[in-house]
Amino acid sequence: MKPRGSLSAFAERNGIPVTLYLFTCVGIWVFLLVLLPQVTMLDYSFRANLPPSKVGGSEDVYTLEHYRYFLLGSAANPDGWNALDIGVLVKTLIAALFVTLFDLVICYPVAFLLAKGVRGGGARLLILALIVPFWVNEILRAFAFRILFGATGVLNETGMMLGLWEAPIDFIGSDVALYAGLGYAYILLMIFPLYNAIESLDTNQLEAARDMGASWAQVHRRVVIPYAKPGIASGCTMVFMLSAGALAAPQILGGPSNLWFTQLVYQWFNSGGNWPRGSAYAIILLVVCVGFVMFMMRVFRVSIGAIGR
Numbered sequence: 001m002k003p004r005g006s007l008s009a010f011a012e013r014n015g016i017p018v019t020l021y022l023f024t025c026v027g028i029w030v031f032l033l034v035l036l037p038q039v040t041m042l043d044y045s046f047r048a049n050l051p052p053s054k055v056g057g058s059e060d061v062y063t064l065e066h067y068r069y070f071l072l073g074s075a076a077n078p079d080g081w082n083a084l085d086i087g088v089l090v091k092t093l094i095a096a097l098f099v100t101l102f103d104l105v106i107c108y109p110v111a112f113l114l115a116k117g118v119r120g121g122g123a124r125l126l127i128l129a130l131i132v133p134f135w136v137n138e139i140l141r142a143f144a145f146r147i148l149f150g151a152t153g154v155l156n157e158t159g160m161m162l163g164l165w166e167a168p169i170d171f172i173g174s175d176v177a178l179y180a181g182l183g184y185a186y187i188l189l190m191i192f193p194l195y196n197a198i199e200s201l202d203t204n205q206l207e208a209a210r211d212m213g214a215s216w217a218q219v220h221r222r223v224v225i226p227y228a229k230p231g232i233a234s235g236c237t238m239v240f241m242l243s244a245g246a247l248a249a250p251q252i253l254g255g256p257s258n259l260w261f262t263q264l265v266y267q268w269f270n271s272g273g274n275w276p277r278g279s280a281y282a283i284i285l286l287v288v289c290v291g292f293v294m295f296m297m298r299v300f301r302v303s304i305g306a307i308g309r
Helices: 006-014 016-045 065-072 083-117 121-135 138-149 154-161 176-185 187-199 203-211 216-227 229-244 248-253 261-269 275-299
Strands: none
Touching: 006 016, 016 275, 065 083, 065 275, 083 121, 083 176, 083 187, 083 229, 083 261, 083 275, 121 187, 138 154, 138 176, 138 248, 176 187, 176 248, 187 216, 187 229, 203 216, 216 229, 229 275, 248 261, 261 275
8 A cells, every 4th residue: 555645745734725734835835935945046146246337238148256254355455365264253153052052051951950840820820921121122122231231231230239349240242141141142052952851751751760769960960861852952052053153242242352253244234235245255154164064963963854843
């Protein structure tokens, strides 16, 4: 007997109208809002930066100039390679990785307690307590963090009042506020994938491991973490990609010496007026981030299908 495809089984279970509606919405979403903008930006990245009067003319040809500029800089660059922009990209990736690990360390215990330690009304109250602060707009939250960590902010005033330090600490310049703001901004994207993965784990497995003499550390290392690996990978992927692509938080909370790669993209698009180069930089960021995530998924042996469960 020939096995039925998943599409046929879905249509038989839910009906033809529901199937057509679902696939039409997904198709529009993927093509119109995901593929089309990215393909357009990819096309832009290979075009010369020309005034409108020359677009479509003999000078409007495809070129690798913007990618060459990212690697080598301007023709007058004595270093031979674009150390500033490449350094900013590397620094952005390292910072995004740090934010991801920071969120994972904070969110794992919270997700485990939500999934296995609290039941009924207590769990609902905790979830509400996590969600409600995110009703505040992202820009307002970023400015609130700037006020909190500023030279005359609540943290410095409290520390000096308690005698912990004598002069204000520059939390903005040392990027403490930036990392705290980014970590806070995407914390829910880490908690809920972890919660979903851990919540489906059979509690009997935890009790059996404990009955056999395993400590809590061994239970988490050998039972919970291997089972929740898809949720961990899903949360880490989302936090890493959004942190690397953040723009508002680095602009508001970053110190004067801090430059995020997305700020370079923004500068080429707006103040630089060079949309093809801005597109090339955006494509470089996308490709590098996706490549890094795929590499880490291979290292930890997690498939894309497992993340989507």
